[in-house]
Amino acid sequence: MPQTDAAEVSSVATAPKGPQIILTGDRPTGPLHLGHFVGSLRNRVEYQHQFKQFIMLADSQALTDNMDDTNKVHRNVVEVALDYLAVGIDPAKSTILIQSQIPELAELTFYYLNMVTVARLERNPTVKTEIALRGFERDIPAGFLTYPASQAADISAFKATLVPVGEDQIPMIEQTNEIVRRFNRIVNKDILVECKALVPDIGRLPGIDGKAKMSKSLGNTINLGATAAEITAAVKKVYTDPLHLRVEDPGHLEGNVAFIYLDAFDPEKDKLEEMKAHYVRGGLGDSIVKKRLEVVLQELLAPIRARREALEKDKGYIMQLLKEGTMHAREVAAKTADEVKAALGLSYF
Numbered sequence: 001m002p003q004t005d006a007a008e009v010s011s012v013a014t015a016p017k018g019p020q021i022i023l024t025g026d027r028p029t030g031p032l033h034l035g036h037f038v039g040s041l042r043n044r045v046e047y048q049h050q051f052k053q054f055i056m057l058a059d060s061q062a063l064t065d066n067m068d069d070t071n072k073v074h075r076n077v078v079e080v081a082l083d084y085l086a087v088g089i090d091p092a093k094s095t096i097l098i099q100s101q102i103p104e105l106a107e108l109t110f111y112y113l114n115m116v117t118v119a120r121l122e123r124n125p126t127v128k129t130e131i132a133l134r135g136f137e138r139d140i141p142a143g144f145l146t147y148p149a150s151q152a153a154d155i156s157a158f159k160a161t162l163v164p165v166g167e168d169q170i171p172m173i174e175q176t177n178e179i180v181r182r183f184n185r186i187v188n189k190d191i192l193v194e195c196k197a198l199v200p201d202i203g204r205l206p207g208i209d210g211k212a213k214m215s216k217s218l219g220n221t222i223n224l225g226a227t228a229a230e231i232t233a234a235v236k237k238v239y240t241d242p243l244h245l246r247v248e249d250p251g252h253l254e255g256n257v258a259f260i261y262l263d264a265f266d267p268e269k270d271k272l273e274e275m276k277a278h279y280v281r282g283g284l285g286d287s288i289v290k291k292r293l294e295v296v297l298q299e300l301l302a303p304i305r306a307r308r309e310a311l312e313k314d315k316g317y318i319m320q321l322l323k324e325g326t327m328h329a330r331e332v333a334a335k336t337a338d339e340v341k342a343a344l345g346l347s348y349f
Contacts, residue, residue: 022047023160023195025056025099028076029066032083033221034297035205035214038264040164041087041224043200047164048093054158054329055084057322060100061150064143065134081318083224086308091321097329098322099154104330104337108153111340113146115182116175121145125171152176156192157333164198173197187343192336205264210239210257225308226301235294240286251279251286258289266296 024044026032032041047053057080062073077098084096099105121127127148131140143150155163155176163173173195180192204213207220214221222234240258244251253259253276266272275292278284311318341347 020051020162021158021160022051022053022162022164023056023155023158024053024164025058025154026080027058027062028073028080029062030072030076030216031079031223031225033214033216033223034261034265035221036083037087037224038205039166039200041083041089043164044084044094045088048090051162053094054160054332055089055094055096056099056154057081057097058099058154060106061147064141064147067141077322078315078318081322082308082311085311085318085321086224086304091325095329096322096325098326101326102157102330102333104333105150105153105157107337108157108333108340109146109150111344112149112152112179112183115179115186116149118145120175120178121148124148124175126169129168148172148175149179152179155195156180157336158329159193159336160195161193162198163195164200166204167199170197170199183340183343189343191339191343206239206257206260208234208238208257210255222297222301224301224304226305228298228302231297231301232294235290235297238290238293240289244286247285248282250282251284253280258286258293261293262289262296265300266292 024040024047026036026040044053044055057077059073059077063070066073081096085091089096122145127145131137131144136144151172152175155173156179163176165173177194180194183192184190206212207214207218208222209218209220211218211220222231226234238258238261239256241252241256243249259276259279262272262275275284275289279289338347
């Protein structure tokens with residue numbers, strides 16, 4: 001499910017007129033981290049005051065490349081939901097749902113697979129990249145290859161008009177709209193709705209090691225539920241400027257993870273700009289920069305961690321919220337599925 005993983009968001013295309021519906025979500029394969037916070041979570045908190053928002057725990061999609069460890073997906077559904085609530089997502093304003101508990105999504109996926117070819121799926125740049133990253137070559141799980149059709153079902157089931165995604169996910173939105181247009185053309189009626197991609201101004205957050213992406217699998221993340229000690233340890237490892245060998249040497253900002261994180265999280269922008277200028281002209285050590293970064297991250301994550309720990313004491317309450325959100329979402333998806341079947345002549349009784 002497209003994430004992102006915001007208030008600092010610009011639309012790739014002009015949004016449709018009328019009430020806007022957002023679909024967003026995450027694959028529950030592990031705890032959420034600062035990359036998710038920048039790319040999607042803090043934006044969802046803002047969106048819920050402006051739009052009708054559905055947030056999906058995409059457990060079914062997570063199985064497309066995790067069938068060897070289904071328990072990992074199962075146990076992380078509640079963990080990710082805890083992260084959602086801890087950052088301020090309000091279940092009274094945002095509908096949080098579990099994908100696998102809405103069979104209409106699988107039903108729509110089945111219909112949509114008849115509207116896209118294998119060749120077109122394989123040409124999808126996002127799919128090609130993900131296949132290469134996972135080393136599937138030709139041993140591609142069919143569920144993984146057909147992910148674009150599944151995503152089209154998720155988006156169209158709720159008639160979402162806006163989908164927050166990173167730039168790398170834009171081809172998925174384009175393919176969703178191809179399927180929507182083809183279906184509407186086949187039935188000669190505008191049943192489904194096209195959507196627009198929303199791309200955050202702040203893109204992916206690099207890992208603490210300087211790698212291009214903060215990723216659970218690379219072990220270079222700072223989780224939202226990190227303890228104070230874990231934050232301290234992580235900040236010590238944050239990649240800075242390898243050429244900045246002496247305090248008096250001029251430093252470089254490009255690729256400097258410490259300053260990338262400060263740009264994303266430090267609320268005192270004027271002081272940050274002064275710090276940057278000082279670093280570039282020389283005379284400011286990396287230890288001072290990291291000290292400021294630690295203060296910023298501790299202040300950011302402490303209240304999130306506290307809310308998470310409080311909520312974690314009553315997982316029955318979390319499951320009840322997920323059940324209620326999923327039931328509401330299923331009503332919406334079922335209505336769309338009924339419209340699709342009727343348009344295809346599949347309503348017999």
